[in-house]
Amino acid sequence: MSSPDTAPPARRQTRQRTAVLELLDELDGFRSAQDLHALLRERGDSVGLATVYRALQALVDDGLVDVLRSGEGEAAYRRCSPVHHHHLVCRACGRTVEVADPPVERWAARIAAEHGFADVQHELEVFGTCGSCAAGRG
Amino acid sequence: MSSPDTAPPARRQTRQRTAVLELLDELDGFRSAQDLHALLRERGDSVGLATVYRALQALVDDGLVDVLRSGEGEAAYRRCSPVHHHHLVCRACGRTVEVADPPVERWAARIAAEHGFADVQHELEVFGTCGSCAAGRG
DNA sequence: CATGTGCATGGGAATCATTCTCACACAGCT
DNA sequence: AGCTGTGTGAGAATGATTCCCATGCACATG
Ligand SMILES: [Zn+2]
Ligand SMILES: [Zn+2]
Ligand SMILES: [Zn+2]
Ligand SMILES: [Zn+2]
Numbered sequence: 001m002s003s004p005d006t007a008p009p010a011r012r013q014t015r016q017r018t019a020v021l022e023l024l025d026e027l028d029g030f031r032s033a034q035d036l037h038a039l040l041r042e043r044g045d046s047v048g049l050a051t052v053y054r055a056l057q058a059l060v061d062d063g064l065v066d067v068l069r070s071g072e073g074e075a076a077y078r079r080c081s082p083v084h085h086h087h088l089v090c091r092a093c094g095r096t097v098e099v100a101d102p103p104v105e106r107w108a109a110r111i112a113a114e115h116g117f118a119d120v121q122h123e124l125e126v127f128g129t130c131g132s133c134a135a136g137r138g
Numbered sequence: 139m140s141s142p143d144t145a146p147p148a149r150r151q152t153r154q155r156t157a158v159l160e161l162l163d164e165l166d167g168f169r170s171a172q173d174l175h176a177l178l179r180e181r182g183d184s185v186g187l188a189t190v191y192r193a194l195q196a197l198v199d200d201g202l203v204d205v206l207r208s209g210e211g212e213a214a215y216r217r218c219s220p221v222h223h224h225h226l227v228c229r230a231c232g233r234t235v236e237v238a239d240p241p242v243e244r245w246a247a248r249i250a251a252e253h254g255f256a257d258v259q260h261e262l263e264v265f266g267t268c269g270s271c272a273a274g275r276g
Numbered sequence: 277c278a279t280g281t282g283c284a285t286g287g288g289a290a291t292c293a294t295t296c297t298c299a300c301a302c303a304g305c306t
Numbered sequence: 307a308g309c310t311g312t313g314t315g316a317g318a319a320t321g322a323t324t325c326c327c328a329t330g331c332a333c334a335t336g
Contacts, residue, residue, distance in 0.1 A: 118272050150283060189284080
């Protein structure tokens with residue numbers, strides 16, 4: 001009943017997808033698809049822009065990458081751990097720290113239940129200026 | 139030192155801005171600028187699309203309206219109370235409930251301080267399916 | 277109330293991220 | 307090596323949001 005075979009991913013391993021994931025592994029903060037595309041080009045592992053978008057989408061679907069849609073109209077991607085977590089992001093340099101807050105998990109479930117909501121999900125991000133950036137021009 | 143006169147708003151009251159705010163007052167959930175523009179047109183109070191965007195931006199700046207940028211590339215606006223709060227939003231019908239969680243406010247400040255981050259802000263939204271929508275085809 | 281000044285408006289062009297199209301390349305399997 | 311269906315890439319297409327700029331109107335003034 002619970003869709004036993006959710007269409008086996010059967011992701012094909014290509015140079016492009018490997019390049020995107022390796023690049024993300026080397027970077028620390030969230031980066032836009034356009035940025036990643038440019039970085040790959042500089043680096044030599046040139047990959048088509050559309051392919052970068054497709055690879056990122058696949059990685060997100062597989063839970064290997066997190067996507068952040070805050071602020072402007074440019075999504076940012078980051079290689080993250082597969083367990084549920086939230087982010088503390090520096091507005092200036094993009095440095096990111098994965099953080100967890102068990103209480104908020106419970107709170108979200110409870111508040112949703114109290115209002116009769118089901119199928120609950122939540123998004124929690126914290127933005128700020130990291131020490132280096134706060135210190136004069138870090 | 140704390141910028142005493144932050145350029146007095148001096149917002150001019152026009153038919154268009156009034157129409158946008160009144161429409162938002164009648165609606166319950168988050169709506170996109172395009173939706174609002176269409177609704178205004180139907181209703182008769184036709185307002186240029188660019189003007190709708192400008193009015194919404196002004197309202198957001200004045201803290202009278204909240205903007206939600208989750209999911210797709212379409213920002214959603216809603217008339218909200220001016221005090222800090224978060225949202226419990228129905229993915230299906232858009233129904234929205236303003237909620238507060240004092241603990242998370244403290245947690246965000248603490249976690250940020252622990253990592254040397256200053257100038258902290260946070261975003262927390264809860265998504266789900268409301269009772270009406272969950273009930274068969276509400 | 278008449279008048280002047282400057283912000284506000286609108287609509288069509290411009291911008292920009294993201295997606296689509298589709299012919300061609302190649303990863304994985306036999 | 308040969309098949310087959312997925313993955314790729316370049317450019318077009320899409321769609322939301324912003325820009326431009328000539329005209330309109332809110333509002334302070336006398
Ligand atoms: Zn993450
Ligand atoms: Zn959580
Ligand atoms: Zn709100
Ligand atoms: Zn809060």
